[in-house]
Amino acid sequence: xxxxxxxxxxxxxxxxxxxxxxxxxxxxxxxxxxxxxxxxxxxxxxxxxxxxxxxxxxxxxxxxxxxxxxxxxxxxxxxxxxxxxxxxxxxxxxxxxxxxxxxxxxxxxxxxxxxxxxxxxxxxxxxxxxxxxxxxxxxxxxxxxxxxxxxxxxxxxxxxxxxxxxxxxxxxxxxxxxxxxxxxxxxxxxxxxxxxxxxxxxxxxxxxxxxxxxxxxxxxxxxxxxxxxxxxxxxxxxxxxxxxxxxxxxxxxxxxxxxxxxxxxxxxxxxxxxxxxxxxxxxxxxxxxxxxxxxxxxxxxxxxxxxxxxxxxxxxxxxxxxxxxxxxxxxxxxxxxxxxxxxxxxxxxxxxxxxxxxxxxxxxxxxxxxxxxxxxxxxxxxxx
Amino acid sequence: xxxxxxxxxxxxxxxxxxxxxxxxxxxxxxxxxxxxxxxxxxxxxxxxxxxxxxxxxxxxxxxxxxxxxxxxxxxxxxxxxxxxxxxxxxxxx
Numbered sequence: 177x178x179x180x181x182x183x184x185x186x187x188x189x190x191x192x193x194x195x196x197x198x199x200x201x202x203x204x205x206x207x208x209x210x211x212x213x214x215x216x217x218x219x220x221x222x223x224x225x226x227x228x229x230x231x232x233x234x235x236x237x238x239x240x241x242x243x244x245x246x247x248x249x250x251x252x253x254x255x256x257x258x259x260x261x262x263x264x265x266x267x268x269x270x271x272x273x274x275x276x277x278x279x280x281x282x283x284x285x286x287x288x289x290x291x292x293x294x295x296x297x298x299x300x301x302x303x304x305x306x307x308x309x310x311x312x313x314x315x316x317x318x319x320x321x322x323x324x325x326x327x328x329x330x331x332x333x334x335x336x337x338x339x340x341x342x343x344x345x346x347x348x349x350x351x352x353x354x355x356x357x358x359x360x361x362x363x364x365x366x367x368x369x370x371x372x373x374x375x376x377x378x379x380x381x382x383x384x385x386x387x388x389x390x391x392x393x394x395x396x397x398x399x400x401x402x403x404x405x406x407x408x409x410x411x412x413x414x415x416x417x418x419x420x421x422x423x424x425x426x427x428x429x430x431x432x433x434x435x436x437x438x439x440x441x442x443x444x445x446x447x448x449x450x451x452x453x454x455x456x457x458x459x460x461x462x463x464x465x466x467x468x469x470x471x472x473x474x475x476x477x478x479x480x481x482x483x484x485x486x487x488x489x490x491x492x493x494x495x496x497x498x499x500x501x502x503x504x505x506x507x508x509x510x511x512x513x514x515x516x517x518x519x520x521x522x523x524x525x526x527x528x529x530x531x532x533x534x535x536x537x538x539x540x541x542x543x544x545x546x547x548x549x550x551x552x553x554x555x556x557x558x559x560x
Numbered sequence: 561x562x563x564x565x566x567x568x569x570x571x572x573x574x575x576x577x578x579x580x581x582x583x584x585x586x587x588x589x590x591x592x593x594x595x596x597x598x599x600x601x602x603x604x605x606x607x608x609x610x611x612x613x614x615x616x617x618x619x620x621x622x623x624x625x626x627x628x629x630x631x632x633x634x635x636x637x638x639x640x641x642x643x644x645x646x647x648x649x650x651x652x653x
Contacts, residue, residue, distance in 0.1 A: 273576035332575060370578045379579035391570040392577060399575075 177353045183344035186314045186351050187253065187279045188213035190321030190337075191223070193359040194277070196251040198226045198243035200236040204258040205291045206345045207281045211253060233258035237265035237278075244274035245380060247371035249325065251276070255341065256283035256297045263301065266334075270305025270396060272381055275328030275335070275366070277321060278306075282441065282492075283341040284527040292528020293340040295441065295493035299469070299501045305396055307335035307403060308470040310440045314339075314349040316467075319420055322354065323410050326363050330406055331399040340492075341528065343442045354418050362417050400471040407468055424473035426465040427480055429455055433462030435543050436484035438477075438506055440466045443490055443524070443531050450536045461540055466502060474509035481510055484517050488543045490536075490556075492525040499523075499553045520549050524556035531556070589617075592633030594648040596626050602645035609637035609646060 181189075187210045191199065199218065201211035218227040226243075230236045233254050240250040254262065259280050269276050284294035298308060307328065309320045317339055324335040339345055370378055384392060408423050415421025426444075429451055430436055439447045444465040454461045464480055466473065481487060491500025498504060503521030510516035522539050525531040535556055542548050564585045567573055574580060603623055610618040617630040618637065626637070638646040 271577075370574065370576065377582075379583070381577050382579060384577055388567065388573065391573055394570060395573070395575055 177355075178350055179353055180348050180350055181314065182209070182346050182348050183311075183314045183317055183339045184209035184281075184346065185213055186317040187321065187337075187339075188217065189351075189353050190318040191251050192217055193318070193354060193356055194251075194322055194325045194363060195249065195360075196223070196225050196277075197248040198228065198240070198250045200228050200230050200239035200243075200250070200252040202230050202233050202236045202252075202254070202258065204233070204255050206283060206341045207253045207255045207258075207279070209345070210279060210281075233261040234265055237262040237269060237276075240276045240278070241265065241269055241272060241274055244269075244276050245272065245372045247366065247368050247373075249366045250274075251278065253279040253281070255281040256285055256291075259297050259301060260285065263304070266301055266304040266306060268381075269334045271392075273332040273396070273399075275325070275332055275368075277324045277328055277335050277337060279317075279321070280336050280338045281341050281345050282338055290527040291341060293343050293442070293492065294526050294528065295338075295491070295501075296526075298336060298338050299493050299495070301336075302470055302501070305333060305400070306470060307331075307333055307400075307468070309335065309337050309468055310466065311337065311339045311344065312442060312444045312465060312467075314344055314347075314351045315420065316422075317344070318351060318353060319414060319418065319422065322359055322363055323407075323414055323422065325366075326410050327403060327406055329366050329368075331403045332368070333396065333399050333403065338441070340442045358417055362414070404471050404473065404475075407471075422467065423476075424468045424471075425476045425480070426467055428463045428465065430462035430464065430480055430483050432460055433483060434460040434485045435462070435540055436480065436487050437461070437463040437536070437540065438466060438487065438489040438502060439463060440469070440502060441492060443492060443536075446531060446533060447490070447536050450533050450540070453533075454537070454540065459540075459544075469502070469505075472505055472509070477506055477509045478513055478516075481506075481513070481517060481519075482515050486517050486543050486546075487519040488539055489519060489521050490531070490539065491521060491523050492531070494523050494526065494553065520554060521552070522554045522556050529557065587629045588615075589627075589629045589631050592631060593651050594633035594635060595628065595651050596631060596633070596635070596637055596646050597649050598624065598626065599645045599647070602643045604643055604645075606642065608640050608642065612636050612640045
């Protein structure tokens with residue numbers, strides 16, 4: 177059924193269709209509408225979940241951890257400072273191998289206070305062992321939440337479904353809401369091997385000395401590796417069932433492309449328009465949307481990078497003291513490759529500054545003419 | 561008595577840190593440096609020691625029975641005993 181809805185509203189559909197059983201709720205702009213909508217459908221009975229109002233985001237994640245440990249499908253949503261506040265719990269969720277799915281609305285970190293689109297919040301959590309999916313549009317949100325539960329519950333690692341503040345969270349787009357019956361067939365009931373159960377008691381998360389901790393961490397790393405193929409497989413299966421396929425990355429017009437742009441989130445949407453416009457003028461440009469950041473799709477990136485003569489990466493984030501984070505990791509993946517083209521990083525759109533078609537065209541021109549390029553951060557639209 | 565589980569390789573481990581047996585296989589009594597000694601003549605069988613033992617490793621009955629396999633030598637039983645029937649003695653190494 178097609179609906180014209182905001183990203184936040186779409187999240188609530190994803191959660192409802194996935195039959196989440198426990199929702200921990202704490203508000204933060206621009207996510208608040210998510211928990212508000214969820215409270216409505218829990219109150220009217222259309223979603224038979226336990227809705228727990230907690231006193232902070234740290235508690236929200238703690239509540240999800242507890243719920244997931246009993247074998248319940250858990251969900252929460254946050255953004256920016258809230259995500260930062262639950263940092264230690266994020267480590268716990270992955271270490272405890274709990275398949276919690278959380279929506280993070282990409283919002284800038286304060287100070288200065290800024291509620292608009294910026295990826296630094298989620299990327300600052302890249303080491304916590306959470307899968308990370310970046311959505312380009314509202315359709316991807318509902319589709320990805322459903323797939324995230326399926327993938328998470330197989331690899332037993334939590335997942336973040338990420339969307340841009342206001343550009344997606346508060347913007348209405350046409351979204352095809354999947355049918356519950358089909359989702360039920362696609363996403364089976366969650367039943368973990370070990371759970372908190374007084375009939376079959378276990379102690380969880382106990383002390384593990386240096387003699388075995390290393391092996392437990394190896395298991396998490398292996399699970400992340402296994403997730404790569406699984407994400408592609410689940411994405412293909414989703415395509416067969418619902419008509420829309422997904423993968424770790426999405427190549428767009430990369431064949432016979434001299435310049436390839438790597439993007440993520442809604443910047444991908446704008447980039448696509450620019451690629452089409454430039455292609456119609458005969459320019460050999462293409463783009464790659466990095467949909468999944470964790471696990472990092474190194475193999476897929478290596479394969480597509482070989483096609484280009486020069487690569488540009490647009491980051492809506494920055495790791496202070498170094499450079500854009502997607503840029504760093506893409507370069508890393510290509511480092512030892514024999515045929516890797518030069519890669520340049522561009523930081524744009526921090527704090528919700530609009531990344532317009534002109535900005536992307538300017539980036540492509542810089543890559544084309546090889547002018548105004550530095551090895552580190554290439555700032556876009558800086559008011560110098 | 562719970563069997564002690566020994567792992568040899570990564571594949572043997574469960575996918576998460578979870579107890580596969582119960583903690584009775586872990587005899588914490590070996591940790592203590594003090595050992596409770598009961599003077600049965602002074603003991604009235606009030607069972608306060610059993611009530612207060614945090615482990616718990618005292619079995620109630622006519623006279624308390626202290627399980628030295630798990631006693632960590634905290635000395636609370638000795639502290640609360642109203643007749644000073646329990647004294648803490650240094651463990652011989």
